[in-house]
Amino acid sequence: MGLQSLTLHINGEKRVVNVRFADTLLYALRGNLGLTGAKPGCLNGDCGACTVNVDGWPMKSCLMLAVEAVGKEVTTVEGVKGEPIQHAFVENFAFQCGYCTPGFIMNCRSLIQHHPDADDAKVKEWLESNICRCTGYAEIQQAVKSVINKE
Amino acid sequence: MLPFDFDYYRPKNLQEAVELYRHLRQSGRQPMYISGATELITLGRIDLVFTDAVIDIKDIPECREIGFDGDYLVLGSALTLTAIEEANLFPLLTKTSSEIADHTARGKITLGGNICGQIFYREAVLPFLLADSQAVIIGPEGVKVHYIDELFQKTLQLGNGEFLVQLATDKRHVDVPFISIKRRQQWETGYPLITAAALKIGGEIRVAISGLCPFPFRSNQMEAAINRDGLSVENRVSAALTVLPEPILNDIEGSADYRLFVLQNLLNDILAELDGINS
Numbered sequence: 297m298g299l300q301s302l303t304l305h306i307n308g309e310k311r312v313v314n315v316r317f318a319d320t321l322l323y324a325l326r327g328n329l330g331l332t333g334a335k336p337g338c339l340n341g342d343c344g345a346c347t348v349n350v351d352g353w354p355m356k357s358c359l360m361l362a363v364e365a366v367g368k369e370v371t372t373v374e375g376v377k378g379e380p381i382q383h384a385f386v387e388n389f390a391f392q393c394g395y396c397t398p399g400f401i402m403n404c405r406s407l408i409q410h411h412p413d414a415d416d417a418k419v420k421e422w423l424e425s426n427i428c429r430c431t432g433y434a435e436i437q438q439a440v441k442s443v444i445n446k447e
Numbered sequence: 448m449l450p451f452d453f454d455y456y457r458p459k460n461l462q463e464a465v466e467l468y469r470h471l472r473q474s475g476r477q478p479m480y481i482s483g484a485t486e487l488i489t490l491g492r493i494d495l496v497f498t499d500a501v502i503d504i505k506d507i508p509e510c511r512e513i514g515f516d517g518d519y520l521v522l523g524s525a526l527t528l529t530a531i532e533e534a535n536l537f538p539l540l541t542k543t544s545s546e547i548a549d550h551t552a553r554g555k556i557t558l559g560g561n562i563c564g565q566i567f568y569r570e571a572v573l574p575f576l577l578a579d580s581q582a583v584i585i586g587p588e589g590v591k592v593h594y595i596d597e598l599f600q601k602t603l604q605l606g607n608g609e610f611l612v613q614l615a616t617d618k619r620h621v622d623v624p625f626i627s628i629k630r631r632q633q634w635e636t637g638y639p640l641i642t643a644a645a646l647k648i649g650g651e652i653r654v655a656i657s658g659l660c661p662f663p664f665r666s667n668q669m670e671a672a673i674n675r676d677g678l679s680v681e682n683r684v685s686a687a688l689t690v691l692p693e694p695i696l697n698d699i700e701g702s703a704d705y706r707l708f709v710l711q712n713l714l715n716d717i718l719a720e721l722d723g724i725n726s
Contacts (some may be wrong), residue, residue: 297454318448323448339492351528353550364484425552
């Protein structure tokens, strides 16, 4: 037990973190690596504010132990630079306070990659994983659909 | 972050996992098998789960199997619910599974984790109860295969050091008429109230329920009532409601009376869907 040295692949780089096996990926990202884009919310897998991509799929980083991420490709919002979904969020004013935004962007990004022709039901199914306390859902839905329609 | 420490092991095969468990127990430890780890994290966070040695089975090939093998559909216990939905080899399971938690969480929650979890919903077991599936388990005494309706008595009855490896379902039972309905307290994303899953095999409707009692179940008595010849739908549903297991949940999500009202409507919906279909 105690601290363990783990090598994680994050945003295209190898990063060494010293964590407990009991630490979540969210804790390692924020506390060990200063990657504060993934937000702590419920810490219970409900709100989606901490969503990152693991091997291209959305993952609530509060529901994953850091040690489980060894050998996986982790992308946080800091690793997403100027992608269409980010511009779409700005153009559609898809945020108010912004706290949920990184999680939504990471979820939407993965949705677009896996289902570039997603229909309304698919978009709704995926977006149900994240909560926006400001209730900006209509604009968030517009943002993701604007990217899907363009592609 | 969890308020206790543990060692973490990721065995590469079944024997290594079982041997690790045995060794850790002999050393006075409290080992726990995990695959998705969601319940370890969410319940461990509030001190409802404890272990000092995690054995993560997600890399064991048998626990990741997915596909048809001879006359059976084989699904490994460490498959995520998303992986099962994307493959869509068992349509009733896809439908029932797709209502568990949310899409992102289902990318972490595993089939075995849901069935063996502490939460009382455990909806993923319903399709297997209905399809007379077999559970492959391993433990200190080796591999055992049981019909799941024998092994699942309110919870999956696993002995010390045993874990669920796979579920095998007769392929004739995976593609039959079905319906799966989840009713929530509020809207489409609220906490679950009751899930009812049904299959029609050999002209008989089979029903399994989650969220009515503190455990998922399939009841022969209920099925006898809803399949009775010569009675109206109303009388068949009424008869089914008199032979329910106990206790009926009565909590903040729904009173016992309300749950029974919801169940009555669910059974009506199931009969409306499946009564006229030949199977």
